[in-house]
Amino acid sequence: MSFTPETRVSLDRFWSTIEASAKIGTGRPGGLSRLSLTDSDREMRDLFVNWCKDAGLAVEIDELGSIFARREGTDPELPPIYIGSHLDTQINGGRFDGIAGVLAGLELVRCLNDLGHVTRRPIVVVDWTNEEGARFSPPMVASGCFVGKYERDWVYALEADDGPRFGDELERIGYKGAMPCKAGDIDAYFELHIEQGPILDAEKRQVGVVTGGYPSHGVRVRFEGETAHTGPTPMDLRHNALIAGARFLTAVDDIGWDFAVGDGKATGSRLAAWPNKPGILSDTAQCIADVRHPDPITARVMAEKMRRAAHAAAAMAGCRAVFEDEWSWGGDIFDAELISGIRDEAVRQGWNWRDIQSQAGHDAYHMALHCPTAMIFTPCKGGITHNNNESCEPEDFEAGLNMLLHAVVKRADR
Amino acid sequence: MSFTPETRVSLDRFWSTIEASAKIGTGRPGGLSRLSLTDSDREMRDLFVNWCKDAGLAVEIDELGSIFARREGTDPELPPIYIGSHLDTQINGGRFDGIAGVLAGLELVRCLNDLGHVTRRPIVVVDWTNEEGARFSPPMVASGCFVGKYERDWVYALEADDGPRFGDELERIGYKGAMPCKAGDIDAYFELHIEQGPILDAEKRQVGVVTGGYPSHGVRVRFEGETAHTGPTPMDLRHNALIAGARFLTAVDDIGWDFAVGDGKATGSRLAAWPNKPGILSDTAQCIADVRHPDPITARVMAEKMRRAAHAAAAMAGCRAVFEDEWSWGGDIFDAELISGIRDEAVRQGWNWRDIQSQAGHDAYHMALHCPTAMIFTPCKGGITHNNNESCEPEDFEAGLNMLLHAVVKRADR
Numbered sequence: 001m002s003f004t005p006e007t008r009v010s011l012d013r014f015w016s017t018i019e020a021s022a023k024i025g026t027g028r029p030g031g032l033s034r035l036s037l038t039d040s041d042r043e044m045r046d047l048f049v050n051w052c053k054d055a056g057l058a059v060e061i062d063e064l065g066s067i068f069a070r071r072e073g074t075d076p077e078l079p080p081i082y083i084g085s086h087l088d089t090q091i092n093g094g095r096f097d098g099i100a101g102v103l104a105g106l107e108l109v110r111c112l113n114d115l116g117h118v119t120r121r122p123i124v125v126v127d128w129t130n131e132e133g134a135r136f137s138p139p140m141v142a143s144g145c146f147v148g149k150y151e152r153d154w155v156y157a158l159e160a161d162d163g164p165r166f167g168d169e170l171e172r173i174g175y176k177g178a179m180p181c182k183a184g185d186i187d188a189y190f191e192l193h194i195e196q197g198p199i200l201d202a203e204k205r206q207v208g209v210v211t212g213g214y215p216s217h218g219v220r221v222r223f224e225g226e227t228a229h230t231g232p233t234p235m236d237l238r239h240n241a242l243i244a245g246a247r248f249l250t251a252v253d254d255i256g257w258d259f260a261v262g263d264g265k266a267t268g269s270r271l272a273a274w275p276n277k278p279g280i281l282s283d284t285a286q287c288i289a290d291v292r293h294p295d296p297i298t299a300r301v302m303a304e305k306m307r308r309a310a311h312a313a314a315a316m317a318g319c320r321a322v323f324e325d326e327w328s329w330g331g332d333i334f335d336a337e338l339i340s341g342i343r344d345e346a347v348r349q350g351w352n353w354r355d356i357q358s359q360a361g362h363d364a365y366h367m368a369l370h371c372p373t374a375m376i377f378t379p380c381k382g383g384i385t386h387n388n389n390e391s392c393e394p395e396d397f398e399a400g401l402n403m404l405l406h407a408v409v410k411r412a413d414r
Numbered sequence: 415m416s417f418t419p420e421t422r423v424s425l426d427r428f429w430s431t432i433e434a435s436a437k438i439g440t441g442r443p444g445g446l447s448r449l450s451l452t453d454s455d456r457e458m459r460d461l462f463v464n465w466c467k468d469a470g471l472a473v474e475i476d477e478l479g480s481i482f483a484r485r486e487g488t489d490p491e492l493p494p495i496y497i498g499s500h501l502d503t504q505i506n507g508g509r510f511d512g513i514a515g516v517l518a519g520l521e522l523v524r525c526l527n528d529l530g531h532v533t534r535r536p537i538v539v540v541d542w543t544n545e546e547g548a549r550f551s552p553p554m555v556a557s558g559c560f561v562g563k564y565e566r567d568w569v570y571a572l573e574a575d576d577g578p579r580f581g582d583e584l585e586r587i588g589y590k591g592a593m594p595c596k597a598g599d600i601d602a603y604f605e606l607h608i609e610q611g612p613i614l615d616a617e618k619r620q621v622g623v624v625t626g627g628y629p630s631h632g633v634r635v636r637f638e639g640e641t642a643h644t645g646p647t648p649m650d651l652r653h654n655a656l657i658a659g660a661r662f663l664t665a666v667d668d669i670g671w672d673f674a675v676g677d678g679k680a681t682g683s684r685l686a687a688w689p690n691k692p693g694i695l696s697d698t699a700q701c702i703a704d705v706r707h708p709d710p711i712t713a714r715v716m717a718e719k720m721r722r723a724a725h726a727a728a729a730m731a732g733c734r735a736v737f738e739d740e741w742s743w744g745g746d747i748f749d750a751e752l753i754s755g756i757r758d759e760a761v762r763q764g765w766n767w768r769d770i771q772s773q774a775g776h777d778a779y780h781m782a783l784h785c786p787t788a789m790i791f792t793p794c795k796g797g798i799t800h801n802n803n804e805s806c807e808p809e810d811f812e813a814g815l816n817m818l819l820h821a822v823v824k825r826a827d828r
Contacts, residue, residue: 090641091694134692137691218692229774230681231774231775232773232797232799233679233797234612234674242683250660250664253661265645265646267654268654269692270687270690271656273685277505277548277551279504280548280800281681281800290644316667383647
């Protein structure tokens with residue numbers, strides 16, 4: 001047997017790796033709670049590294065713990081093709097988010113091994129550290145550092161919301177590698193991911209070709225006030241940072257509704273106040289919020305409204321707003337040629353497909369800053385994700401996996 | 415020397431006990447962080463018990479850890495006079511809140527000891543467990559159980575916001591006593607406390623005679639939603655409990671401002687959401703809020719608006735509001751005869767005094783359900799409290815301590 005246009009991956013083998021992963025770091029029933037740089041993250045990494053070695057791949061770990069598993073090409077000097085995603089999950093995460101993309105790369109390699117097909121260019125399967133940002137904010141730091149957006153030592157210093165620092169936790173789980181976290185010459189980056197939205201499932205599509213990402217803008221704001229008694233302190237003498245935070249997140253939600261008709265979204269995802277106890281007004285509150293909209297100008301307007309809402313909320317609570325961090329991503333960042341190649345495979349293989357925009361953040365957004373990048377979306381039931389009820393069947397991956405296989409091999413062999 | 419109308423307490427000796435207390439469980443500069451049933455609470459209790467024993471008092475601990483230090487009267491069969499307050503503090507607490515009231519009782523006893531004056535009725539100095547409710551909500555549980563408002567086992571089962579249960583922590587620090595937590599026949603209860611508001615200081619008054627407490631109504635509400643992705647989840651499919659909580663606390667703050675002209679207050683003091691992390695919508699949020707107003711009908715109206723605001727906030731966020739707990743206190747609960755006796759002492763001793771209402775909760779509110787009760791307020795700088803900058807000078811206590819001394823002795827000797 002040799003690699004032909006009719007070659008297909010083994011859905012069963014792919015699914016068996018999904019099932020093995022689903023046993024590590026289990027959370028609520030059916031879900032995963034495998035936060036970055038925890039013991040269960042290490043356990044999953046160990047398993048993945050073993051799988052890669054068994055598949056004959058050369059495994060390297062970089063300074064931020066990302067795992068690079070390389071299958072040599074017939075021309076090792078040529079820039080490689082990268083296929084990646086992440087094995088960490090949200091605290092109430094599902095079994096597919098990110099994981100499917102890494103294991104898709106592994107299945108692709110195993111499939112080529114079966115057929116003894118060595119591509120011209122090398123293929124590297126990547127697990128990016130801390131895509132979720134669920135323990136260490138912001139998300140996607142390792143791919144960000146890889147392409148020069150973040151400094152390595154800034155990432156090392158990030159503090160987990162349960163206390164320890166990124167660098168210390170990375171060392172503790174034994175995944176602080178020697179390889180510099182710095183992208184070399186890369187021919188193309190592919191990422192397969194579940195959609196994390198309801199569109200493909202609602203339209204009964206088998207696969208989505210990702211054309212870009214919703215322009216998204218996020219902020220981390222700290223409100224500063226003063227502790228005082230909840231009883232006798234007159235309203236006009238209060239500096240309750242918790243109220244500043246509550247007013248801010250309320251305003252953010254209002255922005256989301258104001259722009260919902262154009263498919264805008266605005267989210268308050270975190271409010272951590274101190275002391276946050278009965279009887280006492282809080283003197284600090286940290287909030288994380290973001291806005292997303294398919295139109296870049298509208299997204300910028302929403303972002304500016306969000307920033308001003310923070311100052312207004314602070315003023316209404318007699319507090320001060322300090323912007324600790326801001327980030328943006330999305331837009332028409334993916335490579336037209338790669339997108340065409342994936343579309344061609346969808347047509348050739350006869351899947352029920354559509355173009356789609358990504359609304360979540362992905363490591364692909366960072367990689368797109370560095371090299372031609374594209375994504376493939378697979379359906380998930382009802383769009384439910386970041387939830388233990390995230391649900392996919394093996395067939396949901398059939399189109400995406402096989403399009404990935406052929407798009408990658410075509411690119412790697414050219 | 416004998417006890418005469420001119421007898422005065424030793425301000426220096428009282429102040430030395432304040433200063434000793436200020437070294438145990440220190441928090442931010444100048445403040446205390448001596449939360450109930452922690453190691454520092456135990457250390458302070460041990461010191462207080464030793465002081466009491468040195469003063470010849472018989473010390474008993476009840477089932478909820480409250481400390482009762484009894485000075486026998488010439489007629490031990492008569493119902494005793496109680497003097498009490500609390501030695502626990504907020505997490506960013508001051509050195510005087512509660513503490514001054516317990517140590518006032520100790521100083522009073524020491525003063526009588528110096529003069530060899532034995533009152534007709536016994537005098538009992540009390541330290542109530544967990545007045546603040548800063549670790550175990552609600553506040554004032556031990557005095558509440560003492561007068562039959564709460565069940566002992568319900569209190570034992572309260573969960574600290576850092577994990578362990580009330581009963582286990584009480585046992586751990588060695589203060590689970592054998593004495594039933596049940597009030598016997600009590601002649602009168604007196605509590606001296608710093609005002610915790612700006613009125614006495616602003617008017618340069620030396621002391622306040624407390625006529626009652628602002629009617630206050632509090633709620634603990636849990637909002638229930640569903641985790642989901644912050645990106646692709648459309649606004650109309652969201653059930654973000656964090657937003658329900660934020661909308662609720664915003665509405666509570668609005669109620670406070672709506673009624674501020676009549677001196678109403680409304681406070682959001684806690685919002686604890688889960689997962690409360692970037693990238694994911696929260697599926698639960700616990701909020702604590704209360705309203706206070708000098709007029710009981712207005713306070714009830716504010717409370718009902720607060721309750722409805724919780725349901726409205728839940729509806730706006732696609733969530734459900736579950737009322738976990740509700741409480742009320744305040745009103746014209748103090749004893750007219752005791753209040754008169756204290757006023758008489760203010761006039762006789764020539765202090766610059768005024769009638770004042772309490773706006774904070776106090777164990778006296780519970781005791782007033784059981785026996786004649788009264789409170790004395792002493793000034794604190796700028797009304798700053800529940801803050802490490804809470805500040806008093808020894809002279810701030812001079813009027814209050816001496817009025818307490820004579821009001822108590824007159825009552826105890828009658």
